[in-house]
Amino acid sequence: MTRPSRSRRRPATRPLSPPARAGLILLLRPWASRAAHAAITGRARSRADPAAGRFTRAEVNALLREAWTRLGQLTPGLPAEPTPGNRQNVLLAALTLAMFQALLEDGSTAATPSS
Secondary structure (H helix, E strand, C coil), rough: CCCHHHHHCCCCCCCCCHHHHHHHHHHHHHHHHHHEEEEEECCCCCCCCCCCCCCCHHHHHHHHHHHHHHHHHHHCCCCCCHHHHHHHHHHHHHHHHHHHHHHHHCHHHHCCCCC
């Protein structure tokens, strides 16, 4: 015997309000900072040129500041997602893009694909 189908109502999709977005960013900021420092500090600035040196903690802090600024520019255009988990994933994807752009602007060849 088959179960009668229940229609599930999908939650209304509405944009994340600026205070809610700011709250989510506030929660993600320390986590993202630790992750960036673990992934970037001490890494070579260039794959091809060892003389270019390595990323220092201060340089990673500067990259993070630039990434957070860029994220602020990207977030108003983010799509409205129905659940908090979806919203978090979209925000983290935007943060990843912002950090990548900050690395490219910094001139890091470590951010470019290898050939």
